[in-house]
Amino acid sequence: MKIATQVKLMPEVGQTAALLATLRTVNDAANWVSGVAFERGVPREYELRRHTYAELKSRGLGAQPAQHVIKKTRDAYTTLRANLRAGNLGKPGSKRRIKAESKPIAFRPEAAQPYDDRCLSWQYDQRTVSIWTIAGRLKDVRFSCSPEALNTLLKYRKGESDLVMRDGVFYLVAVCEVPEAPLNEDPAAFVGVDLGIVNIATTSTGYRAAGRGLNRHRNRQLDLRKKLQAKGTKSAKRLLKKRSRKEARHAADVNHVIAKTIVATAERTGSGISLEDLTGVSSRVRLRKDQRTSLHSWSFHQLGRFIEYKAKRAGVPLVYVDPAYTSRQCSQCGYIDRRNRVDQATFACRSCGTVMHADDNASHNLARKGKTVWTAGRESRVPATP
Template sequence: MLRMKIVVQVKLMPDAVQAPAIGATLRTVNDRATWVSGVAFAHGVPREYELRKHTYAELKASGLGAQAAQHTIKKVRDAYTTLKANIRAGNLGKPGSKRRVKAESKPIAFRPDAAHPYDDRCLSWQYDAQTVSIWSAVGRLKDVRFACSPDALKTLREYRKGESDLIERDGVFYLIAVCEVPAASVNENPAGFIGVDLGIVNIATTSTGYRAAGRGLNRHRKRQIELRRKLQAKGTQSAKRRLKHRSRKEARHAANINHIISKKIVTTAERTGRGIALEDLTGIRERVRLREDQRAQLHSWSFHQLGSFLEYKARRAGVPLVYVDPAYTSQRCSQCGHTDRKNRVDQATFACRACGFLVNADDNASHNIDRKGKAVWTAGRESRVPATP
């Protein structure tokens, strides 16, 4: 059976004795991780086995358990592997750029509340009681309560496998557990595709008629921008704390909206036996030309996150999903195929210069994406069929 990895987040609810112990544990392991990082940097970031020879004894002497010490070393080595991959991919700029030089010139430092991994020897779950037993720097903490939704609890009980990360946000502790859930077999013969057009005024418009309007969301984002501007102007420590809090709150709000939209689209595709066609928007922020007042709207919404939510939900439901070239989807008439920049009268209106077809511009684009999706899927299937001898 095909399986896919997802994460489930639960909120820890420690008592007055457990909470300080958990907080002290996170600060301790991250302080030790920063020290290990300095050792790794000094030795040219050796492999994990060699790094262990330089640091393991000291970590044990500082009070970390065997497993906690191993996880601390592995966390540091993984951080440098990620840094190297980002440098190789050009995510930190070109050689000699200020950002890249800064990243390469000093050891990686870990925040006091950064995530720390726990395996089954350091953390055990009691699902019926909704408690965990967790290792801490002051000893094993038992009967630490946690809260989550019934669906999340069911997923944890049936599919949790591997490590869980302990993190702290605004004084609240969370466990993020890895679960391996079964992925449905992909429907190889979809009854068509649902084209999804992503935008700013309408976050998502589908060829089935569903439209996730962005008017209310854009108002919300404008309010957040104004609040951030006021807090930035103050520049006090309390204002900076509020800025971080509001940033996380807005990110959670955006993720919730993206979850709602993606769930509706995937549910419709699953019910109707169709696939999903999405525009490949890789590099859209660099390609598009926008007015100054539009740039904040484009850069403040996570289209990539919405696409990733659609992708993993579709995989779990067995719904085929394809990415198509977005070129001319907003200029091509979905009725007669005539392509002309002048067909797009304004943001909301599409009027074909050839056949006179008049429709909402996003609806027209979604139907073009729908057709491109069918073509991509057909071409992919034909490429997988062996040639007849």
């Protein structure tokens, strides 16, 4: 299983200038390569290399960095095509889709640049790296990280690392291949996880992560941004920049805590996890204007990914199930009726009279669906021999 481990670089003044100049140079080169690819109909990587490699070398890039610039550009077009096929950029003929298709892909001046082991070497004991720049090889560039991250790097780092700059600070994001724990092939039950906005996650085991605190935090951040944007002074803009991504970091921390709790419960009880398949929910659901901010600012996908990779590390089975009718179906008798959902929090079955919290009811339905999906996946579909 591949995970990304991030370390913070602490370069000296001269080293900072070299790293910044390197990022700007390689991304300027990537924009030129992107233009060539766009004019030639985005050829294969080998053909694109034939048209651009010599020019990149003349711009001062080494052999490996030039290869990475070409590959980065080609991968960006591959991602764009995948998004177009999936409809993530709108239907054919939409303004957003036309805009994406009508011009070359552009890279930010400080966009990430991949490095392999020929361009980057790690000295874990000294906590330094040696890294290629356009000004030559920089040695003894210090980095800092947690003891857990250092241990992960030392044991499992494998493959490329990305040089990233955020708010004037440089980071290295390294790919680590961590072995997965042996999968529990015979889970005793499944923990159904109902996702929402009022309650971020509700499980069939009784755990409920309320979204009240996170929503209050988001509202405070939104009000503060509005005030600072309206003020418009230099100090206000400085504070806006300083607080950028604060909300996203806070939400990611909350999601990590929730995911860890759910996976730990499943591991302790020998159970699997049943998650809702919410692919495309943002585009399918129709909401009032005042509800859209709440839906689009909370990351269902991020929490799902956190639960997924933590489950793999713990050997906990995980399945995605269709969430259709889980909020309208009674988990006790199976009766489905739209009127069963009295309000956001209350479920009252019109057939058997069961009354419970609506999210608890949905989580029990998801748990049952998870068990069904897991059993169906294990059963053989090969006809029996006569």
